[in-house]
Amino acid sequence: MPRSPRPIRVALVGAKFMGRAHSNAWRQAGCFFDLPRPVALHTIAARNAAELETFAAQWGWPHTTTRWRDLAEDPEIDLVDIGTPNDVHREQAVAMLEAGKHVACEKPLAGTLDDARAMRDAAKRSKAKTFVWFNYRRCPAVALAHELVREGRLGDIRHVRATYLQSWGGPDTPRVWRFQKKRAGSGAHGDLNAHIVDMARFVTGEEITEVHGAVARTFIKERPMPDDGGPDGGGALAGSKGRKKPATGRSDVDDAVLFVASLSGGATASFEATRLAPGHQNRNTLELNGSKGSLRFDFEDMNVLWFHDDTESPRTAGWRRIMCTNAAGGHPYAENWWPDAHVIGYEHGFTNMAADIVRVLCRTKPVVPLPDFADAYETQRVLEAALLSAKERCAVRLREVR
Ligand SMILES: NC(=O)c1ccc[n+]([C@@H]2O[C@H](COP(=O)([O-])OP(=O)(O)OC[C@H]3O[C@@H](n4cnc5c(N)ncnc54)[C@H](O)[C@@H]3O)[C@@H](O)[C@H]2O)c1
Numbered sequence: 001m002p003r004s005p006r007p008i009r010v011a012l013v014g015a016k017f018m019g020r021a022h023s024n025a026w027r028q029a030g031c032f033f034d035l036p037r038p039v040a041l042h043t044i045a046a047r048n049a050a051e052l053e054t055f056a057a058q059w060g061w062p063h064t065t066t067r068w069r070d071l072a073e074d075p076e077i078d079l080v081d082i083g084t085p086n087d088v089h090r091e092q093a094v095a096m097l098e099a100g101k102h103v104a105c106e107k108p109l110a111g112t113l114d115d116a117r118a119m120r121d122a123a124k125r126s127k128a129k130t131f132v133w134f135n136y137r138r139c140p141a142v143a144l145a146h147e148l149v150r151e152g153r154l155g156d157i158r159h160v161r162a163t164y165l166q167s168w169g170g171p172d173t174p175r176v177w178r179f180q181k182k183r184a185g186s187g188a189h190g191d192l193n194a195h196i197v198d199m200a201r202f203v204t205g206e207e208i209t210e211v212h213g214a215v216a217r218t219f220i221k222e223r224p225m226p227d228d229g230g231p232d233g234g235g236a237l238a239g240s241k242g243r244k245k246p247a248t249g250r251s252d253v254d255d256a257v258l259f260v261a262s263l264s265g266g267a268t269a270s271f272e273a274t275r276l277a278p279g280h281q282n283r284n285t286l287e288l289n290g291s292k293g294s295l296r297f298d299f300e301d302m303n304v305l306w307f308h309d310d311t312e313s314p315r316t317a318g319w320r321r322i323m324c325t326n327a328a329g330g331h332p333y334a335e336n337w338w339p340d341a342h343v344i345g346y347e348h349g350f351t352n353m354a355a356d357i358v359r360v361l362c363r364t365k366p367v368v369p370l371p372d373f374a375d376a377y378e379t380q381r382v383l384e385a386a387l388l389s390a391k392e393r394c395a396v397r398l399r400e401v402r
């Protein structure tokens with residue numbers, strides 16, 4: 001019998017929202033993709049010991065720990081996946097890289113540019129590989145947009161229009177870590193603009209060279225404290241010894257950030273992120289206009305890419321609705337999922353990414369390029385330039401932000 005290749009053993013830090021998305025992705029990747037090496041779930045780490053055992057049993061993690069540093073010491077673990085709040089990405093990623101582990105980290109790369117730079121530099125010093133979970137690159141429609149632009153179907157890109165609109169951040173939303181600058185770095189900006197800046201860079205293949213102007217707003221400055229004052233609760237203010245927990249706490253991050261920019265090929269670009277847009281729940285949109293045509297994508301209808309080919313006769317040209325689920329048509333990732341128009345959802349982007357990470361670790365090609373720490377650092381520079389622009393009310397050239 002031929003020996004089967006050794007599995008890639010994965011550990012994950014963080015057992016809530018992304019903990020679920022990533023656990024599912026690592027479990028599913030080997031079922032839906034024919035991978036050069038299998039994936040084995042090894043250890044799940046998080047702070048809340050009471051919840052950890054239930055989570056591990058539910059998702060099939062054989063080992064648990066509340067001390068994430070244990071993962072660095074464990075010779076069995078090949079890759080550490082980081083799904084924790086932004087302020088701990090640096091400490092965790094650098095420790096794992098120094099221990100020789102491959103690292104897949106959630107976005108934004110970090111809460112601050114300093115942290116992101118330290119992570120990029122640690123990755124440069126290490127032989128291990130790094131990945132950042134910009135999962136929307138792996139929606140088939142976004143990957144197809146990337147391919148069409150690379151094939152020249154849009155000609156010269158003139159406009160990029162990106163929005164990421166959500167509505168969950170009203171005044172009743174508790175002051176969890178996402179509303180604390182020292183934990184999150186920024187609000188809607190690092191959370192949502194990070195995704196659309198990455199998507200714009202990925203689809204166009206161009207870099208942002210200048211932020212011409214930006215506006216950052218905090219509409220809701222006080223929020224109720226979360227019920228749970230435990231390890232994942234309200235943070236420093238919650239449950240301080242001898243003091244009654246306050247009913248509300250300060251939110252010191254942006255609720256919305258908008259900015260306009262230029263791309264290296266000369267295109268204009270606009271970006272808007274908000275958590276306060278009623279009616280829009282996860283409206284992550286990207287539109288490109290080029291000299292030969294246009295493309296548009298909306299995550300709320302994620303299996304579809306709209307394409308207008310302006311080289312066609314105006315008599316019949318128009319917006320074409322492409323259902324990006326056709327394996328015979330070569331749609332990215334379609335061969336790994338269901339028959340045509342048996343649509344996929346949010347979690348499939350993560351599974352597609354887990355499969356591509358395994359391919360890169362086995363020196364085979366991912367379906368479309370994966371962002372590493374150096375790549376995500378470029379997105380972080382754009383985020384920083386926009387914050388600077390909003391603060392100083394001036395244009396910021398990217399070459400001034402290092
Ligand atoms: N790619 C995406 O679409 C996407 C979506 C949501 C969140 N995120 C990113 O994922 C990360 C986590 O977000 P989330 O929504 O899962 O948060 P969450 O609050 O739901 O979960 C955070 C988890 O991290 C653990 N944790 C917190 N501090 C820790 C520490 N110091 N050591 C060990 N564990 C710790 C908590 O116990 C919890 O299990 C953030 O960087 C966020 O920006 C990405």
